Each structure stands twice: as structure tokens, then as C-alpha cells.
Amino acid sequence: MHTPALLRLRPAGAADNEDVAVEMPVALTVNGISQAVMLATPADLEDFALGFGIAEGWFASRHELLELEVSPQPEGLELAMTVTAACEQRLKQRRRTLAGRTGCGLCGIESLAQLTAVRPGPVTPPLLADDALARAWAALPAAQPLNARCGGLHAAAWCLPDGEMVLAREDIGRHNALDKLCGALARRGEPAQRGFVLTSSRASFELVHKAAMAGIGLLACTSAPSSLAIETARRLGLQLWAFVREGRATRYA
Structure with missing residues (x-):
């Protein structure tokens, strides 16, 4: 099943149809366990799953994502990821560390502690041309x-x-x-x-x-x-x- 990124609709009172961006729930699961539900445009979903996992510290490298299946659900889409045992253990440890803490609802995270739970290392900017x-x-x-x-x-x-x-x-x-x-x-x-x-x-x-x-x-x-x-x-x-x-x-x- 292909879910389009745009829908063709006619607004009330309009003379012609217009394209509207699709926004829908996208659930990310890892080895059968739900990890996050995002509102996203259903395009380039394989890239989205891997990139989101990298940003969240789920994956140490792209090779830890072994398989991805995009499954339509009544409420949206599921990105079902199969990952390595090391990746699964890392996610389980993270959940245990954060269990029971008060939620703040900031940017979709469960607690203020999660702001610093995954820390990126220092980065080096490239040298840009003037223009x-x-x-x-x-x-x-x-x-x-x-x-x-x-x-x-x-x-x-x-x-x-x-x-x-x-x-x-x-x-x-x-x-x-x-x-x-x-x-x-x-x-x-x-x-x-x-x-x-x-x-x-x-x-x-x-x-x-x-x-x-x-x-x-x-x-x-x-x-x-x-x-x-x-x-x-x-x-x-x-x-x-x-x-x-x-x-x-x-x-x-």
C-alpha cells in the first residue's frame, strides 16, 4: 500500500482542487516494542526511521538496523524495525534508567532527564566558501x-x-x-x-x-x-x- 505525501482536495468555496500535505501518525517499533509515535509526512520513511534512531541514540551505526517494514495501520503507519541484540539491550537499559520519573511533555520526551540522557560528542565545522x-x-x-x-x-x-x-x-x-x-x-x-x-x-x-x-x-x-x-x-x-x-x-x- 502506497500512502501519498500530498492529497488533492477542494477547499470549501474554492473553484478548483489544491494539494495539501499529508500529516499522519507514524509509530516506530523496535523488535516488536513501541518506542515513539510521531506526526510525519509519509515519504522517505526508511530514511526517517534510521535518522530518528541515530538522533535518539538508538543506533551506534546504520548496520544495527537489520530490517525495516512499513505497515499500514487503522490509525496511521508502523515502521517496524528489526535491530541487533546490542541495540535492543541499549534501548532496554535506557528505559530502565528513565522508568518512574515525572514526565514534562517537552518535545515528546518523557522527562527533563532525557534532555541530557543522550549526549552528542563535540563536532568540527567545515570551512565554508564565502558564498x-x-x-x-x-x-x-x-x-x-x-x-x-x-x-x-x-x-x-x-x-x-x-x-x-x-x-x-x-x-x-x-x-x-x-x-x-x-x-x-x-x-x-x-x-x-x-x-x-x-x-x-x-x-x-x-x-x-x-x-x-x-x-x-x-x-x-x-x-x-x-x-x-x-x-x-x-x-x-x-x-x-x-x-x-x-x-x-x-x-x-
């Missing part, structure tokens, strides 16, 4: 074919230090778009640290954290940064740029 960010920003619209049709999707793109855009992924959620991109890089065996990421969104803590977990040393965003994103980027040695658009860019870390 790299401007070149990447100019290429971003062409890397968003779904968004061009509906206007409701974010993109995350991986670029070389000269600004050449190599790979991009789209999703209704900015975090999901980055997960998909990081998963695609991992599946291709691409050394993510040799390039940088440009996203069509604000710079949040989660984007900085996910980029660093994937080994990416430079994150550029088209909108504003948050204070926690800046603080985290500085701590990790990640170079953070924001307001990358229309010939401008501001470096915050």
Missing part, C-alpha cells in the same frame, strides 16, 4: 518539489562546503525533515561531517542536537534561533547560522 550559504539558500526552492505544490512542508538539505546542494528531504515537521536527511546520509555511507545542513525553519535545540548526533558540525537555518539552540551549539562546537536568506546570514555560535 556557500547564499548558494545553498538559492538552491533550496528547487529541492522542495512537494512544498512547491502545497506550501506546507519544511526541508533539510546537506551541502558541500562550497554551497553545492547534494541531498534534501521534506516533511511537514522540521525535525522530521532533518531526521530523514540524516538517515539518507547514513544509508548512503556519506561522511556527514564534511558538509553542512541548511533547513527551511528556525534554529531550535532539537535541530542542533540532531545535527550533532549525526556528526554534522554546521547548521544553517532560514529563520531565528532559540537561546537553548545557541547555548547547545556553543557547548558542542557546532557552528550555528540563522536568518540565512535574501543575501544575509548571522552567525550565533
Whole structure:
């Protein structure tokens, strides 16, 4: 069964149909055990599963994900992952460590302790050409074919230090778009640290954290940064740029 990323609908009072981005629950299970339910656009789901797992510290490498099955469910989709015994044990230990703590509901995590439960190591930013960010920003619209049709999707793109855009992924959620991109890089065996990421969104803590977990040393965003994103980027040695658009860019870390 193929679930489209866009639906063709006619809004009330409109004369013609329009494309609308699909948002649906996507459950991620590991060896039969539910781990997370996200709201995502059903495209590039193999990349999403691997990238989300890398960002969450589930996988030490792409080779720990042995098999992935996408299964339609009455309420959405299930990404059923089969993983190595070492990966399964790591997840079980993490659940035991966090069991019984008070939930805070922040960014989908169960407790404040989880903010620091998985710590990315220090990263090294690439040396950019002077016009790299401007070149990447100019290429971003062409890397968003779904968004061009509906206007409701974010993109995350991986670029070389000269600004050449190599790979991009789209999703209704900015975090999901980055997960998909990081998963695609991992599946291709691409050394993510040799390039940088440009996203069509604000710079949040989660984007900085996910980029660093994937080994990416430079994150550029088209909108504003948050204070926690800046603080985290500085701590990790990640170079953070924001307001990358229309010939401008501001470096915050």
C-alpha cells in the first residue's frame, strides 16, 4: 500500500482542487516494542526511521538496523524495525534508567532527564566558501518539489562546503525533515561531517542536537534561533547560522 505525501482536495468555496500535505501518525517499533509515535509526512520513511534512531541514540551505526517494514495501520503507519541484540539491550537499559520519573511533555520526551540522557560528542565545522550559504539558500526552492505544490512542508538539505546542494528531504515537521536527511546520509555511507545542513525553519535545540548526533558540525537555518539552540551549539562546537536568506546570514555560535 502506497500512502501519498500530498492529497488533492477542494477547499470549501474554492473553484478548483489544491494539494495539501499529508500529516499522519507514524509509530516506530523496535523488535516488536513501541518506542515513539510521531506526526510525519509519509515519504522517505526508511530514511526517517534510521535518522530518528541515530538522533535518539538508538543506533551506534546504520548496520544495527537489520530490517525495516512499513505497515499500514487503522490509525496511521508502523515502521517496524528489526535491530541487533546490542541495540535492543541499549534501548532496554535506557528505559530502565528513565522508568518512574515525572514526565514534562517537552518535545515528546518523557522527562527533563532525557534532555541530557543522550549526549552528542563535540563536532568540527567545515570551512565554508564565502558564498556557500547564499548558494545553498538559492538552491533550496528547487529541492522542495512537494512544498512547491502545497506550501506546507519544511526541508533539510546537506551541502558541500562550497554551497553545492547534494541531498534534501521534506516533511511537514522540521525535525522530521532533518531526521530523514540524516538517515539518507547514513544509508548512503556519506561522511556527514564534511558538509553542512541548511533547513527551511528556525534554529531550535532539537535541530542542533540532531545535527550533532549525526556528526554534522554546521547548521544553517532560514529563520531565528532559540537561546537553548545557541547555548547547545556553543557547548558542542557546532557552528550555528540563522536568518540565512535574501543575501544575509548571522552567525550565533
